[in-house]
Amino acid sequence: MLAGSVIALDVGGTTIKGAVLDSTGTALAEASWPTGRDRGPDAVVDAILAALGELQGHPAAHDAQAVGLVVPGVVDTRTGYAVWSENLCWRDVPLRDLAARRTGLPVAFGHDVRTGGLAETRVGAGRGAANVLFVPIGTGIAAAIVMDGRVLEADGYAGEIGHLDVGHGEACACGGRGCLEAIASAAAVARRYEARSGEAVHGSAGVVTAMLAGDAIAAEVWREAVEALASALAAAVALLAPERIVLGGGLSLAGDVLVGPLAAELERRLTFHRRPEFVLATLGDRSGCLGAALLARDLLVSQNPPRAV
Ligand SMILES: [Zn+2]
Numbered sequence: 512m513l514a515g516s517v518i519a520l521d522v523g524g525t526t527i528k529g530a531v532l533d534s535t536g537t538a539l540a541e542a543s544w545p546t547g548r549d550r551g552p553d554a555v556v557d558a559i560l561a562a563l564g565e566l567q568g569h570p571a572a573h574d575a576q577a578v579g580l581v582v583p584g585v586v587d588t589r590t591g592y593a594v595w596s597e598n599l600c601w602r603d604v605p606l607r608d609l610a611a612r613r614t615g616l617p618v619a620f621g622h623d624v625r626t627g628g629l630a631e632t633r634v635g636a637g638r639g640a641a642n643v644l645f646v647p648i649g650t651g652i653a654a655a656i657v658m659d660g661r662v663l664e665a666d667g668y669a670g671e672i673g674h675l676d677v678g679h680g681e682a683c684a685c686g687g688r689g690c691l692e693a694i695a696s697a698a699a700v701a702r703r704y705e706a707r708s709g710e711a712v713h714g715s716a717g718v719v720t721a722m723l724a725g726d727a728i729a730a731e732v733w734r735e736a737v738e739a740l741a742s743a744l745a746a747a748v749a750l751l752a753p754e755r756i757v758l759g760g761g762l763s764l765a766g767d768v769l770v771g772p773l774a775a776e777l778e779r780r781l782t783f784h785r786r787p788e789f790v791l792a793t794l795g796d797r798s799g800c801l802g803a804a805l806l807a808r809d810l811l812v813s814q815n816p817p818r819a820v
Pocket of ligand 1: 673674683684685686687688690692
């Protein structure tokens with residue numbers, strides 16, 4: 512293990528989370544900043560570089576060896592370009608080079624969900640399994656596909672389970688129809704309940720509370736979300752045969768209220784397929800930063816391979 516700290520940055524739709532971590536993965540310093548996406552893509556890039564500068568100036572980063580930077584959207588880890596993000600409205604930003612120029616350090620660049628999946632697989636709920644599907648269900652839905660211990664990249668396009676057509680026909684922000692995300696994301700569950708009941712609700716957790724109190728509309732919206740998730744996961748199971756499905760994001764906070772019905776609905780759709788075990792993510796919203804730190808460590812190891820003895 513190489514000594515020295517690494518700087519990790521996880522860029523989200525509303526918040527940029529940063530940390531300085533030592534060689535054991537312990538956070539020595541943590542900070543967060545608003546992403547400021549309403550000020551446009553250039554301002555977001557400025558905010559990212561300013562955050563890196565601030566972390567690098569922290570005393571804990573005096574021996575920093577590398578940076579791990581993860582962002583949402585379509586990410587090309589080979590070229591270091593943030594290719595596209597619906598949320599942050601950017602296109603073809605050479606973020607890895609910008610970050611390297613700003614810090615003077617080697618930069619490992621990755622996708623937020625895939626990197627979160629890497630962290631859950633190495634040090635979280637997926638630990639011990641080689642074939643894992645990590646599915647954070649929050650504002651949107653994406654997946655990190657870990658096959659035989661490696662995160663599938665496909666030039667940045669792999670894992671978009673949220674935009675799989677599950678047949679409900681409703682419009683999605685991506686321009687498509689029938690997407691899983693439009694009916695089963697935490698945001699969609701809350702939005703659909705409000706539209707149908709005419710009552711405001713505090714996120715998907717509010718829908719769960721209403722359902723448990725006997726609200727029929729809440730139960731219907733929840734059932735539709737669970738059935739849509741089961742359809743999409745059945746496709747994923749047939750194609751990828753994960754041993755374990757790690758559920759994360761806001762919707763997964765429902766715990767057994769989600770996992771029980773989802774496992775039953777998935778079972779109805781499977782025949783000979785390998786049954787995945789459902790587990791809840793354990794790293795929470797730290798998975799992106801922890802994963803970014805792992806990417807930075809991996810980069811250092813690849814640049815300084817251990818000498819044979
Ligand atoms: Zn879509």
